Amino acid sequence: MTLISFVVPAYRVQGYLRECLDSILGQPFTDLEVIAVDDCSPDDSGEIIAEYAARDQRVRPVRLTENAGLGPARNIGLDRAVGEYVWFVDGDDWLAPDCLPEVAARLHATRPDVLLVDHVRTHWNDTATRSAMREVFPEPPGEGTFRLCERPAAMRLLHTAWNRLVRRKFLLDLGLRFEPGWYEDVSFSYPVLMAADRIGVLDRICVNYRQRRAGAITRTRGDRHFEVFPQWHRVFQLMERWGPAVDELRPAVFERMIWHYLTVLGNGQRIAPELRPAFFAQITADYARWLPAAGYPAPDGVEGLKHRLVAAGRWRTFSALRAANRARDAARRSARTAKRRVTPVARRNARRARDVLFREYYRAELRRPVDPSLAVYAAYWYRGYACNPAAIHETARRLAPEIRGVWIVRRDRVDTLPPGVEYVVAGTPAYYRMLARARWLVNNVNFPDFVRKRPGSVHVQTHHGTPVKVMGLDQQRYPIGAGRMDFAGLLRRVDRWDFSITSNSFSTQMWDRAYPATYTTLEVGYPRNDRLVTATSEDVSQLRAELGIGPAEQVVLYAPTHREHLPHYRPPFDPDRFVEALGPSGRLLMRSHYFHDRDRRPRRPAERERIHDVSSHQRVEDLYLVADVLVTDYSSAMFDYAVLDRPIVLYAPDWEAYRLARGVYFDVTEEPPGAVALTFADLIELFQSGEVRSESAAKARQQFRARFCALDDGRAAERVVRTVFLGEQVEARRSC
Secondary structure, three states: OOOEEEEEEEOOOOOOHHHHHHHHHOOOOOOEEEEEEEOOOOOOHHHHHHHHHHHOOOEEEEEOOOOOOHHHHHHHHHHHOOOOEEEEOOOOOEEOOOOHHHHHHHHHHHOOOEEEEEEEEEOOOOOEEEOOHHHHOOOOOOOOOEOOOOOHHHHHOOOOOOOEEEEHHHHHHHOOOOOOOOOOOHHHHHHHHHHOOOEEEEEEEEEEEEOOOOOOHHHOOOHHHHHHHHHHHHHHHHHHHHHHHHHHHHHHHHHHHHHHHHHHHHOOOOOOHHHHHHHHHHHHHHHHHHOOOOOOOOOOHHHHHHHHHHHHOOHHHHHHHHHHHHHHHHHHHHHHHHHHOOOHHHHHHHOOHHHHHHHHHHHHHHOOOOEEEEEEEEOOOOOOOOHHHHHHHHHHHHHOOOOEEEEEEOHHHHHHOOOOOOEEEOOOHHHHHHHHHEEEEEEOOOOOOOOOOOOOOEEEEOOOOOOOEOOHHHHHHOHHHHOOOOHHHHHHHHOOOOEEEEOOHHHHHHHHHHOOOOOEEEEOOOHHHHHHHHOOHHHHHHHHHHOOOOOOOEEEEEOOOOOOOOOOOOOOOOHHHHHHHHOOOEEEEEOOOHHHHHOOOOOOOOOEOOEEEOOOOOOHHHHHHHOOEEEEOOOOHHHHHHHHOOOEEEEOOOHHHHHHHOOEOOOOOOOOOOEEEOOHHHHHHHHHHOHHHOHHHHHHHHHHHHHHOOOOOOOHHHHHHHHHOOOOOOOOOOOO
């Protein structure tokens, strides 16, 4: 018999599900199965489950045709489990590395009905908070088993399904199931402890309990939080059915119930102000209904006062006490902040008077109405007319000509704008006026921190590439690559987004976890890639002629990415040796990352007959169209160029160092878009041998295209414009 059956329900967890499954399947322990239940999730959770099931026979996928909810989904997984023990793990949490051998050893040694394991709460800022294990068990709990009446303090551990393994036969004999609705853990976790004859505790952190910024019920306001009451009612109804066997536990269970109710009520992110009196009244009613005849161990201090106010039904006094405590806590936070903060006067004196004046002008413009026909565009920190915003702007001019599109550019990039494009220069009064008044703000990076999200305005984040390297909050785990990144500031910028444009399911999943917020994802393909699909052979011939490239020449575009953690690093690459390997008809175009556009001493190749620096060429899509082969490393260029279905070479001489320092979302050397070279000598050999165009390279490219390019059909920008500007309902179709 399999030792452990993991039941992993999945609903809207596409950004976290891979980490969850990897944390289970990657353990140095194999006597397990994973029942992964797609609870009719509207995102790509089901596809992720299917992907894992296809490559690991331990994963057993279950796809529900209707959303059942977390509790019923767990029941469905339980019904399919065959393991001796069952462990319910949520799809957005993950196991600690190497924990399963210790869990298995304890299960084999003591054969408990329930084994409690420790956890930590992991927050968006990559910090962790310990559980109550040390407070509940000041002395190590040891390896022995016990009944709950012997150690009732065990109930003070968090009442969840995922911090305990339960012997499956014990659970089936008990007939205990998860109930539908929110707070379903309550009516499962307490009864399973009360009924167990053998409870064990493993004082080892096994679960990372993710504290999500958005999407968790603990951060969702609404009346569904009233569902906590019937879940607790079921606990007491079970106790009545079980009779004297659990009577001695009533006081402790009652105390836990009141504690939980007050925790929910006290969380301002759950109960709206207008619902709090009714919620409090229900707490009072349950207090009177379930109060043990012999009383219960009420807490001391302020918490004890809360219990007495609940018993007396004194909502107004309770509310006043809560307001006073919140005011006290706010005062303490302000005092702490004041000690750390440089005085506003000192800060203002440190700024240039001109900037202060313009910011005041911006704030004044914010008091004027939003211009209902104004769209502001920007790309790459105002470097010019490029990328997805440019493609969206061009399409909006055609489909929504009534919308006035204005670009923001740096002064030194004005001459790169196409004729007829209206613009303002960054830092001028017109710049601040446009940012304050625009209805639509479209960018492939974030606008500056001073930009406010006005009611009625729409912020569109187009991004500028499918990610290989980790981004956003995920960079916190790679401090070398993240440098001094301000993650709290990043989240304030992300909170302005209304729409996030993604080119494929993979990007959607990664952005969900890297940039957690309440924006709407438009998974429609990349607008900038429309040109790669719609360009004709005549367009390509014209572009090649403009660049001085003959029709018979074989063009290789070399486009490495930037290393933020190693700004002066350049991959080993000898242009002359490379061109020699290409043969007499070869031509090399070299393009550096846009971050190097202001390098004081740019390390760019000297122009030679067959070697050209194209770093200043404004539209990289033109370079893709003229190139016969792309050579790149970890750049998003590979995903865009793959749309053309032409050979790609992954040249990754610093792969191991890059992966460890910068962090990556997947092993691009194992799932490449074509041939792979890890040294410059290997790169030369790939071209000399013809391996660049081999059958195996073509097969890798097709698999890569199927995963990342299916939405690029030439109409991505149109889908964005119709959705964002015209308010139409548009669905993307997969082109391959």
